[in-house]
Amino acid sequence: MAELDQAHESYELGMHTEQLSGRTQQVFFSAEESDNLVYPWAPKVDFDKHAELDAESLDQQTVNAEIRRLMQEGFGTITVRNPGAKHSLGVGILNRVNLHFDGSLGYFGCGLLDGPNVTVSGRVGWSCGENMMAGTILIEKNGGSTFGAAIRGGDLVCKGDVGSRTGIDQKGGTIIVGGRAGAFSGFMMQRGRMVILGDAGKNLGDSMYDGTIYVGGKIADLGVDAVEGEMTDLDRDWLTRKLAQYGLEAPNGAENMTKIVSGKQLWNYDNLEPTEKKLVL
Amino acid sequence: MCGIAGLIHRGKSSNVGGELTAMLQALKHRGPDSTGFALYGNPSAGEHVLRFKVAEQEDMRHGFKIHDQVIERRAEVNRRLDELGARRISEEEATEYAFRYWIAFDGDMKKLADYVEDVEGAEILSIGNALELIKDLGDATVVSDQYGLGEFGGTHAIGHTRMATESDVDIRSAHPYWAYPFNDISVVHNGQLTNYWGFRREMERRGHRFMSNCDSELIAVYLADRVERGEDLEDAMRRSVDELDGVFTYVVATADKLGMAKDVMAAKPMVLYESEDFVALASEEVAIRSVFPHEIDTYDPYEGEVMVWQS
Numbered sequence: 001m002a003e004l005d006q007a008h009e010s011y012e013l014g015m016h017t018e019q020l021s022g023r024t025q026q027v028f029f030s031a032e033e034s035d036n037l038v039y040p041w042a043p044k045v046d047f048d049k050h051a052e053l054d055a056e057s058l059d060q061q062t063v064n065a066e067i068r069r070l071m072q073e074g075f076g077t078i079t080v081r082n083p084g085a086k087h088s089l090g091v092g093i094l095n096r097v098n099l100h101f102d103g104s105l106g107y108f109g110c111g112l113l114d115g116p117n118v119t120v121s122g123r124v125g126w127s128c129g130e131n132m133m134a135g136t137i138l139i140e141k142n143g144g145s146t147f148g149a150a151i152r153g154g155d156l157v158c159k160g161d162v163g164s165r166t167g168i169d170q171k172g173g174t175i176i177v178g179g180r181a182g183a184f185s186g187f188m189m190q191r192g193r194m195v196i197l198g199d200a201g202k203n204l205g206d207s208m209y210d211g212t213i214y215v216g217g218k219i220a221d222l223g224v225d226a227v228e229g230e231m232t233d234l235d236r237d238w239l240t241r242k243l244a245q246y247g248l249e250a251p252n253g254a255e256n257m258t259k260i261v262s263g264k265q266l267w268n269y270d271n272l273e274p275t276e277k278k279l280v281l
Numbered sequence: 282m283c284g285i286a287g288l289i290h291r292g293k294s295s296n297v298g299g300e301l302t303a304m305l306q307a308l309k310h311r312g313p314d315s316t317g318f319a320l321y322g323n324p325s326a327g328e329h330v331l332r333f334k335v336a337e338q339e340d341m342r343h344g345f346k347i348h349d350q351v352i353e354r355r356a357e358v359n360r361r362l363d364e365l366g367a368r369r370i371s372e373e374e375a376t377e378y379a380f381r382y383w384i385a386f387d388g389d390m391k392k393l394a395d396y397v398e399d400v401e402g403a404e405i406l407s408i409g410n411a412l413e414l415i416k417d418l419g420d421a422t423v424v425s426d427q428y429g430l431g432e433f434g435g436t437h438a439i440g441h442t443r444m445a446t447e448s449d450v451d452i453r454s455a456h457p458y459w460a461y462p463f464n465d466i467s468v469v470h471n472g473q474l475t476n477y478w479g480f481r482r483e484m485e486r487r488g489h490r491f492m493s494n495c496d497s498e499l500i501a502v503y504l505a506d507r508v509e510r511g512e513d514l515e516d517a518m519r520r521s522v523d524e525l526d527g528v529f530t531y532v533v534a535t536a537d538k539l540g541m542a543k544d545v546m547a548a549k550p551m552v553l554y555e556s557e558d559f560v561a562l563a564s565e566e567v568a569i570r571s572v573f574p575h576e577i578d579t580y581d582p583y584e585g586e587v588m589v590w591q592s
């Protein structure tokens with residue numbers, strides 16, 4: 001299988017040579033070149049330099065602007081006190097930083113992240129971590145619906161329960177739920193992994209194209225084209241290692257989790273022509 | 282979009298008018314067109330509070346005639362109440378076009394409601410021993426100030442901030458809806474019902490009346506219909522989750538209960554905070570934080586969930 005790695009496949013498909021038109025662009029990063037892992041405009045921060053911000057009397061735009069100002073000043077560890085469930089806090093951060101929210105976030109918290117390590121001591125509302133590209137978000141309490149919608153990378157972890165449509169349109173990365181996840185979780189999932197340690201609601205993995213969902217509790221029912229897959233040693237090892245990273249354990253052991261994958265009986269991306277595939281992925 | 286909220290104190294009264302005003306004001310961004318309150322005060326035996334209007338706020342801006350018509354319509358409502366033997370204990374003008382009466386009446390409430398609403402422009406917002414339903418155009422603070430709700434004492438309340446999508450910006454399309462003709466039942470809703478017309482025709486055939494073209498009114502009428510057929514309110518709510526089609530989260534209140542129901546797709550938000558003596562629920566946590574600014578544990582009810590709390 002060595003000759004069929006992802007890079008090789010994409011070369012085979014001509015994705016590296018064809019000139020793309022319109023606004024679609026592809027940028028290839030090299031893991032060997034560390035400069036490629038951060039945006040050129042990203043502020044250089046010192047993780048030992050700590051700042052605190054009290055959000056109680058600030059509106060959400062001001063809180064976000066203050067976080068940016070502190071990062072520009074080199075603060076690499078920022079604590080936001082009294083976030084008060086305000087919406088859209090901590091969004092669009094495209095650089096490395098340790099960001100801690102001492103309290104709860106409202107809707108659309110920590111969306112569009114690419115790099116930060118975020119912790120939230122309270123709960124989060126709908127659409128936390130939407131479109132996250134890299135980094136980690138760790139939530140101590142519950143999460144709302146559409147948790148991790150369309151995430152592409154990174155780890156999004158909620159130690160409590162989350163609502164419906166968790167990981168809808170997930171395109172990569174890992175979503176971990178310590179408790180229960182609501183209906184339609186994994187709806188139209190395309191890539192990545194989702195781990196639900198508790199029960200999963202109705203229509204789990206409905207119309208998923210690809211990706212893997214692991215469930216520790218009961219599954220109310222599976223959605224269209226979601227099927228049970230075979231747990232392998234690789235799955236078990238990965239689960240054990242990943243959960244331990246966040247101090248979590250599968251209630252009945254990783255070996256007893258249920259693996260859900262796409263049955264690929266629906267019209268899906270595998271039916272696309274290479275040029276179409278390139279445009280939609 | 283719309284915002285809905287509710288709160289209930291267990292075993293005690295509080296300033297529910299002020300609390301709900303704060304919650305709804307925090308949800309103003311979800312719907313600035315109109316705001317409505319269903320407040321549950323302390324019921325007095327044998328007396329009903331009748332809230333009604335005889336014109337729309339918009340009507341009052343058009344011409345001089347409407348002011349005379351409002352006076353004539355109110356006089357006709359009074360005459361009809363007297364004719365049916367409803368004793369008017371006291372009367373208040375909440376606005377030029379909306380009124381609050383205390384009445385004593387032990388006759389057929391449906392007949393009374395139908396007879397009053399037969400007056401041109403008249404709509405009963407609520408009749409109840411405990412319920413007072415107030416709705417008008419503007420945000421929560423505007424409506425609360427206009428109707429003097431900031432100090433309203435009671436056990437529980439529900440409210441709504443409306444973003445008009447498929448029906449007019451007027452009072453009759455504003456929430457909450459009273460479950461005509463049943464005392465003390467009111468409903469607020471966030472979402473859209475896709476089998477509205479079919480159910481509406483069925484309800485009309487069964488003798489129920491609709492005052493608006495707003496799909497949310499169907500939930501109140503649906504619950505009233507089920508209660509009229511002898512069903513327990515909570516059972517009726519569970520049935521509604523199966524029978525009503527579309528996306529919805531709604532909150533219902535009775536003289537001593539607060540309940541919520543969510544459709545099976547859970548497409549509309551609801552955040553819940555529950556302590557031993559208090560329950561608050563709202564479309565967004567910021568509304569609950571307007572009453573509890575400190576850190577609290579909240580959660581989202583799940584798809585198809587029905588929950589009811591006693592005051």
